[in-house]
Amino acid sequence: MRLEPIADPSLARRLLPPVLAIAGSFLVASLLALIAGGNPLAVFGAIIKGAVGSKFALLETLNRATPLIFTGLAVAVAFRAKLWNIGAEAQLYAGAVVTAVLGTGVLQWPAALLLPTIAILSMLAGALLLLGPALLKTRLGVDEVVTTLLLNFIFLLFVSYLLEGPLKDPMGMGWPKSPRLIEEARLPRIVEGLRLHWGFVLALIAAVALWIINTRTTLGFEMRAVGQNAEAARFAGMPVTGVILKTALLSGGLAALAGFSEVSGLKGSLTLDISPGYGYTGIVVAMLALLHPLGVVAAALFVAAIFVGANAMSRALDVPTYLADIMLASALLMMVLAILLTKFRVVRD
Amino acid sequence: MDIFEILTSAAFWAAAIRIASPLIFATMGELICERAGVLNLGIEGIMVAGAFAGWIAVWAGLPLWGGVAVAFVTGMAFGLLHGIFSVPFGLSQHVVGIGVTLLATSLTFYTYRVVLPEVSSPPKITAFQPVEIPLLSKIPLIGPALFNQTPLTYAAFILVGLVALVLYRTPLGLAVRAAGESPSAVAAQGLSVTAIRMGAVIVGSGFMAVGGAFLTLSAFDSFFFDMVNGRGWICIALVVFGVWKPGKALLGAILFAAFDALQIRLQQTTIGAVVPYQLFLMLPYILSILALVLMSRRAEVPAALMVPFNKGER
Numbered sequence: 001m002r003l004e005p006i007a008d009p010s011l012a013r014r015l016l017p018p019v020l021a022i023a024g025s026f027l028v029a030s031l032l033a034l035i036a037g038g039n040p041l042a043v044f045g046a047i048i049k050g051a052v053g054s055k056f057a058l059l060e061t062l063n064r065a066t067p068l069i070f071t072g073l074a075v076a077v078a079f080r081a082k083l084w085n086i087g088a089e090a091q092l093y094a095g096a097v098v099t100a101v102l103g104t105g106v107l108q109w110p111a112a113l114l115l116p117t118i119a120i121l122s123m124l125a126g127a128l129l130l131l132g133p134a135l136l137k138t139r140l141g142v143d144e145v146v147t148t149l150l151l152n153f154i155f156l157l158f159v160s161y162l163l164e165g166p167l168k169d170p171m172g173m174g175w176p177k178s179p180r181l182i183e184e185a186r187l188p189r190i191v192e193g194l195r196l197h198w199g200f201v202l203a204l205i206a207a208v209a210l211w212i213i214n215t216r217t218t219l220g221f222e223m224r225a226v227g228q229n230a231e232a233a234r235f236a237g238m239p240v241t242g243v244i245l246k247t248a249l250l251s252g253g254l255a256a257l258a259g260f261s262e263v264s265g266l267k268g269s270l271t272l273d274i275s276p277g278y279g280y281t282g283i284v285v286a287m288l289a290l291l292h293p294l295g296v297v298a299a300a301l302f303v304a305a306i307f308v309g310a311n312a313m314s315r316a317l318d319v320p321t322y323l324a325d326i327m328l329a330s331a332l333l334m335m336v337l338a339i340l341l342t343k344f345r346v347v348r349d
Numbered sequence: 350m351d352i353f354e355i356l357t358s359a360a361f362w363a364a365a366i367r368i369a370s371p372l373i374f375a376t377m378g379e380l381i382c383e384r385a386g387v388l389n390l391g392i393e394g395i396m397v398a399g400a401f402a403g404w405i406a407v408w409a410g411l412p413l414w415g416g417v418a419v420a421f422v423t424g425m426a427f428g429l430l431h432g433i434f435s436v437p438f439g440l441s442q443h444v445v446g447i448g449v450t451l452l453a454t455s456l457t458f459y460t461y462r463v464v465l466p467e468v469s470s471p472p473k474i475t476a477f478q479p480v481e482i483p484l485l486s487k488i489p490l491i492g493p494a495l496f497n498q499t500p501l502t503y504a505a506f507i508l509v510g511l512v513a514l515v516l517y518r519t520p521l522g523l524a525v526r527a528a529g530e531s532p533s534a535v536a537a538q539g540l541s542v543t544a545i546r547m548g549a550v551i552v553g554s555g556f557m558a559v560g561g562a563f564l565t566l567s568a569f570d571s572f573f574f575d576m577v578n579g580r581g582w583i584c585i586a587l588v589v590f591g592v593w594k595p596g597k598a599l600l601g602a603i604l605f606a607a608f609d610a611l612q613i614r615l616q617q618t619t620i621g622a623v624v625p626y627q628l629f630l631m632l633p634y635i636l637s638i639l640a641l642v643l644m645s646r647r648a649e650v651p652a653a654l655m656v657p658f659n660k661g662e663r
Contacts, residue, residue, distance in 0.1 A: 001437055003659050036463045084443045140645035143589075145390065145443055147641065149582045150634040161627035283447055320462035325455030333430075333448040336440050 003344040017338035025331035029323055038319040047324075050312025051305035057312070059196050063266060065297075065304035067092070067275065069203035070258035071282025072289060072296040073210050078251035080214075080291045081223040082230070083137070083244055085130055087148030088255035089279025090155035094129045095122035095256025097159060099263040100167060100178040100270035103185030111184040118185060119202075119260050126256025127249040129155070134248030138241045152279065160272055167270065178270040187265035199261030204297060206254060211293040213250075223247050255279065284332045290339065303328060355614050362494030362607070366502060367568060369606035371396075373505040375560030375584040376591070376598050377512050378424075378553040383588055384516065385549030386529035386653040390446020391431045392557050393581030394453030399424050399558025401457045404565035404572045405464060407474045416566050417501070417559055424558025427453050428551040436546045439657025450581070458574060476570040477501050501559075501567040506599075508556065513595040525549055529651035532658040542658045557581070579634065586637035590644050593651060601640070609633050 006013065030040035051061050071088040078085035085091075102118050109117070133151065136142040162168075163176035171179070187198045214220040222243045225233040234240045262274045285303050289295030310324035355361050375396055382389040389395075403420035407413055427449055434445040465471065477499035486496035516522035524545050527535045532542040560580075565572050587605060591598025612629040615621055621629070 003439065032459065036459075079444075086447065136642060136645075140642060142641045142645045143585075146582055146585050146589075147638055150579070150586070150637050153579045153582075153634045154631045157627040157631045161625045164627075165625060280447075280451065283444075284451070287444060318466070320459050322455050322459035322462060326452065326459055329448055329452035329455055333434060333445065333452065336444050336448070337434060337438060340438055340440060 001346050001348055003340075004347045006343060006345055009342055014342045017341040018335060021334035021338035022331060024334045025327045028330045029327040032323060032326060033319050036319045036323075038317050043313055043317060043319055043323070046313035046316050047306065047309030049309070050316075051309030056195075057308065059194060061301065061305045061308045062196055062200055064308050065300040066197075066200045066203050066265070067258035067262050067278045068281060068285050068300035068304055069207060069297055070261065071255050071278045072285030072300050073203075073206055073293060074251045074253075074255035074258075075282045075286035076289060076291040076293060076296050077210060077214075077223070077254065078247055079227075079286055081227040081244060081247040083134065083247050083251065084143075084145045085133075085148055085248070085251050085255075086145050086283065087130060087133065087151050087279065088251075088258075088282045089275060089277065090148070090152045091126035091129050091252045091255035092259040092262075092275050092279050093155055093159050094125040094252075094259065096259030096263045096270050096274055097162060097167075098122040098125045098256070099185070099260045100181070103181040103264060104179045105182050108182075109184065111186075111188075114184045115187065115264070118264065119257065122256045122260040123253035124256075126252040126254075126259070128252070130248045130252030130255075131245065134245050138244055156272070159270075163270065163272060169269070176272060180269045181264060185264060186268060187261065197261075197265035199265035202257065202261060203300075206257065207293045207297045210250075210254070214293060219243070219246060255282070258282075281328070284328045287332050287335055351618075352611075352615075355611065357490070359490050359493040361610055361614065362490065363497065364610040364613075365603060365607040366494055366498060367606075368609050369602045370498075370502040370505045371560040371563035371568065371580060372584055372587060372602040372606060373509060373560070373599060374563060375557045375581060376587045376602055377508050377595060378556030378558075378560065379584050379588045380591070380593060380595060380598055381512065381525070381553035381556070382550050383654055384529045384593060384651060385525045385546045385553075386532065386651060386656065386658070387432070387435055387546055387550050388442045388446065388585075388655050389428075389431060389449075389550060389553060389557070390443060390585070391427055391449030391453060391554065392446075392584060393577060393579070394450030394457075395424050395427045395554050395557040396561030396564075396577045396581045398427060398453040398457045399561030400565045400576055401461060401561075401572050402558065403562030404474060405460075407566060408472055413475075413477055413566055417562055420558045420562035420566075421555040424555040424561075425551045427558070428554025429547075431554065432547040432550040435657070436550065437543050439659055442655050461572070461574075471571045471573065473570045474566070476565075477567040499567045501563050505563070509595050509599045516595065526651075528658075529653050532653050532656075536658070546658075557584075560584070583633060583637045586641050590640040592644065592647070592649055605633065605636060605640075608636055 033040045033043040050057055052058050074088045075085060098121050099118050107114055133144040133147040136147055137144045167178045169177050169179040189197050222238050225238060226240050226243045230240050258278055263270050267274055281303060285296055285299045288299040306324045306327060310321045314321035375392060379389055379392055399420040402423035403416035406419035407416035431445055431449045434440045435442050479497050479499055482496040486492040516526060524540055528542050528545040535542050561577060564576050587598055587601045590601040612632045616626055616629050
């Protein structure tokens with residue numbers, strides 16, 4: 001077999017494969033639910049009910065979507081420039097560490113000054129963490145996938161050290177957690193009494209901002225050009241290395257905001273489990289969104305709903321919650337194939 | 350105990366060889382894939398799946414070597430999946446690899462929960478025991494380090510020889526290397542680049558899974574969720590460190606494992622009392638990055654690594 005580009009894909013050709021990919025991941029999940037002794041319809045019913053079936057469930061889904069929007073944007077901006085940042089997990093924790101360090105009383109500033117300061121310094125920490133692998137890539141040609149992956153392990157051990165040493169809460173009864181943030185360092189709730197904080201709004205703003213950068217700025221144009229063909233971009237006189245480094249700073253900064261938002265908005269203190277792999281799930285979110293910033297918001301909501309719903313489903317039906325992870329991994333694989341099939345047709349020799 | 354004493358003890362080197370064994374299997378698997386032109390980032394998840402599949406098979410009643418075989422076949426299945434996406438369809442090997450890792454890991458955890466819903470700690474099996482090789486094991490230092498290991502460790506060393514032999518001394522090996530260097534030349538010879546690459550990814554993934562199974566069937570006797578813990582990513586670095594050559598990759602794995610064994614022992618010394626233990630645990634990952642940086646200038650990357658081959662195009 002070989003692949004042949006389709007000159008002018010029809011609407012059906014552009015829509016059908018992605019739809020089939022999502023349907024396919026539901027099919028995979030159904031089969032696995034059957035194996036575990038669950039009725040697929042009941043399983044999906046429980047997932048939907050658990051994700052959006054009540055005010056509480058819906059707020060939980062929005063809260064879960066917040067860090068995923070940030071990490072999804074981080075991955076999307078990097079992948080679009082073919083910078084394979086798999087280190088959003090570590091960059092998230094970099095932001096979380098800065099938030100925990102600066103938000104626990106070192107700076108006694110009013111919230112209007114303190115929150116932006118912490119957010120910006122968090123972004124800086126995440127950006128710097130990705131700058132290392134990006135420089136190794138541009139200077140020495142070291143594959144950034146492996147370095148960013150390895151940095152995830154290194155940085156989590158570093159956080160573990162901080163939480164057992166300098167950042168440890170003396171009142172924490174021996175638990176590895178940081179002291180609680182002061183009130184001025186907490187992102188307030190959007191509506192009093194509802195468990196949803198301004199981090200969600202910040203995530204939406206970030207998505208729109210990235211969309212504007214992508215479509216309306218030179219940097220956005222350059223990032224796409226470098227991603228499509230770095231050689232051609234270089235030939236056209238673009239500062240390819242500079243573009244890659246700027247992309248890295250942007251990507252790392254966005255991922256760090258996830259950590260800032262989780263610690264400042266949701267949790268109120270830093271622990272080693274503030275992220276159950278949001279950095280990695282961000283890859284799935286970005287791919288499902290076809291790397292589009294606004295698509296990231298939709299994909300993050302979808303992914304968050306599956307996770308929150310699967311948790312509730314698992315408690316009710318005895319089907320392991322890992323069903324959600326399987327669905328998303330298979331959706332990721334089928335989606336990349338689907339995107340290809342919107343542009344190419346398979347020809348037999 | 351000071352460093353010199355540690356480095357001259359047979360127990361230390363025996364531990365290093367033991368720690369190196371799963372890395373050797375998985376590194377050989379990755380090396381086969383990359384030599385044919387496919388970067389296989391499914392390695393981490395495939396090792397998790399192999400560790401579980403081998404262990405659960407033995408727990409269900411198969412002999413230990415049966416468990417190894419089940420792990421190998423499990424790895425081949427994920428290799429087939431990776432291969433279909435990355436070879437004939439030529440999709441991004443980065444994205445496909447991460448996808449396979451996520452899928453293999455979540456499928457493993459799901460299966461674990463379905464098969465063992467009620468257990469709080471996983472059941473144990475009777476793992477491979479060390480087999481002393483007569484005479485050779487009596488050589489001072491080297492004997493107890495190299496020749497009093499489990500059969501699976503011996504298999505790892507034999508595998509390195511086999512991979513080197515096939516890669517450099519057989520037409521098949523030549524075809525695999527050519528598929529990674531100049532696929533159009535392979536096609537011009539009337540050979541199928543797709544078939545060669547698919548075969549390499551499938552077989553290579555099988556060995557990655559056996560590397561995972563070493564953890565449950567030889568190093569330990571049970572399965573834990575965070576067991577593989579980045580070893581797959583380290584193996585990717587080891588392939589680069591070994592300049593895509595089996596012998597050098599073997600040396601790299603042993604050197605790396607020696608550092609790992611050393612950090613475990615240093616934790617119990619006076620240094621360990623001062624330095625936080627997390628720093629020791631970081632060492633393997635830091636070393637991997639250092640290895641990548643050091644080799645970057647000299648790296649002789651297979652020319653067509655990560656380059657999909659589509660006959661229609663050239």
